[in-house]
Amino acid sequence: MGGVSAIIFIIGIFIFITKEGLPFLLGRFDIVEFFTSPRWRPTSEHNPTYGALALIAGTASVTGLAMLVAVPFSLGAAIYIGEFATGRTREILKVLVELLAAIPSVVWGFIGLSIMNPLIIKLFNVPVGLNVLNAGFILGLMAAPIMTTIAEDALKAVPDTYREAAEALGATRWQVIRRVVIPASKNGLVAAVLLGVGRGFGETMAVLMASGHSINLPTSIFDSVRALTATIAAELGETAVGSDHYRALFTLGIFLFLITFIINLTADLVVRGIRKK
């Protein structure tokens, strides 16, 4: 019966966050405001507003920058570890990547706060170093090891007979990778990127600490932003159970849950090779 536990929990999560968020969804919630207004002012005494656009933009900008950094590097690293490195080097690199993945997110956040922040202020001569650049870079470093590991697994799943067949034709290792290994593992690589996006999207503490946490539609990477996840983390402690604000935060949670659910589902379908053909 243990097997079903995962289903029970995932449904349980959905039910319980929906239960807390539902009264808001059915009452105060205004879908147009939620997606188009950048004004998230749940604590305003006279006219609280619940526009999540700025938060969505914050999450998107940070995740986007993170992926820009992390995708090429993790795929490159996966190819190096899986296809070029041999023996001891490969083992050591794999262990290092694994250790990288183990660093807790609050430590990453602290790094953003205490190391990256002054560095960015100094390098780019900007007043605040807690911004899209900082959070995106930190998030990229966090997502990279996961993507590297999954991508390397996908490369490893390509049978060696394919490599040998191509090598016997006189293909160089790079030609083997480009013409045979990558096309054969394409689905796994796409899934790796998707799961990396999901990870970046859902990351909380690091983004909370490194993004500057101000509600903003960013126009440059030096703007401070606030992410969906960080908003929940920062505000939940200050709300009264059952208030509109409290329920609005759960609504953000439902939104996050659904999006990561879709990302994970897509990744799973991609891995299974279900394409639109």
Add this chain to the structure above:
Amino acid sequence: MVGQASQPSAAAPKVEVRDLTIRYGQKVALHDVSLDIRENEIFGIIGPANSGKTSFVRALNRMDLFTPGMRVDGTIRFDGRDIDKWRNVYALRRRIGVVFPLPVGLPMTVYDNVALAPRLNGIRKRAVLDEIVERCLQRAALWDEVKDRLNSLGSLLSGGQQQRLTIARALSQDPDLLLLDEFSIAVDPVTTMRIEDVLKVLKDEITIVLVTNLVQQARRLANRTAFFLMGEMVEVADTEDLFTRKTSDERTQAYVEGRFG
């Protein structure tokens, strides 16, 4: 017995193997083999499992480079030149086609499978590629079966078709030497016969090394045959001599008559 291999022949041998020893870590897979493979012959290699046949083929193609722990000693000369000294193994491999025991249809279309090697060589023109693909598929006796579905996945063909696809792919680089390693292991008898017919024709143009676990296949095809046993080469001789007791080694006789192996 080994001496027979170096009998003087009219033309210089295509491949000269001298004192070849192959190890995997501590284990010796093939010990001290010397033989010659002549131009435009089918050279058979027979022997039971674990006799070092496959290791021999891998060494010819310098596959040892990508096999951790595999060590090759001795010299192999291809067209008179030591293959160890080819700085560019890729160039060597392009002149040697290999067909593995299990067919490997790469996960791309039939067309792309055959066009892979020419493309690696920098051929881009569609017309040229079309011509190569058709010629190679014809030579591998596969053209008629796949000409209408060149764009379907190569890995979706039947086992026998995939093996012929592999042969077509090996031919696409215009090799001077074709290595076949137990090609019929995963192929039905009818296809095997068709491939054998193909080989008989190909022999006029290229040199073929045929490793086989089927003694009779060697008898049908090979001009000369070597018998490998437990990492040693017992003897090498004209195929007919091997099968008609004109050679002396008892182990060979026992094996070709099916008393073991």
Add this chain to the structure above:
Amino acid sequence: MFEASELNIRNHRVERLWGLLFLLMTVLLILPVVVILGVLVYKGGPIISVDFLFTEPKDGMTAGGIFPALVGTIWLVAVALLASVPVGIAAALYLSEYAPDNWLTRIINLAIINLAGVPSIVHALFGVGAFVLFFKFGTSILAASLTLAIMTLPVVIVATRESLQAVPQAFREACWNMGASRWQTIRKVVLPNSISGILTGVILEVSRTAGETAPIMFTGAAFFLPFLPQSVFDQTMAMSLHLFVISTQVPGVPEAMPYGVALVLIGMVLAMNAVSIGFRMYLRGKKKW
């Protein structure tokens, strides 16, 4: 005819170039972390002492040590393990040994992937909604640990299932042929051969659990408590939250302190991972098949 053609030489160069590029990318991926670890050790190292580890915070957390947070993290991890390890192993056993390949199994797999992919803050919301409010555990170690347990469940399931599946199918068949039941086979053949892999997974889970912050923020971890927890219904401090609090919420903390906390936390987590990795390598070395 024998000379490598120009194209071949170019291919050779291209190959080298790509190899170098990918190596560079790998190094650049790992380098920042080495630098960061260096900075943490440099700045946080001096403050770490027996006193720092074993005394309570003083003066509004601007002085003193981290003892309550350290103890709290151990509590949280221990309770979370008690909850998730049995469930996780049972789930993995079912999936690997019993589950037929049908739609239910597919959905279970999907649920596991999603459980691992749901943002940690959403797990926190779930913890608040389910354990704190609905089951009325209040903000307590129990609520926080259960939240952590569900969040890290996939780690145990995946690691266990992998080590179960690494046991060759032939072993099972050999056992079945002797008339052993499925469960007997699992107990006598499968588990003994995979227990070490399962242990590796559990160690990994410990390290994940110890570092999590968001799920415990609202379910059981407190900013500051001058005493140690006495039961699972108490609140507690925790290392991860402590780092967050003193680096963002408390003014006047000496610079070395958060570095010290970060160093201890990361040290704990990495040590745990290193043990798990070392263990795995040792096992691979003495594999019996």
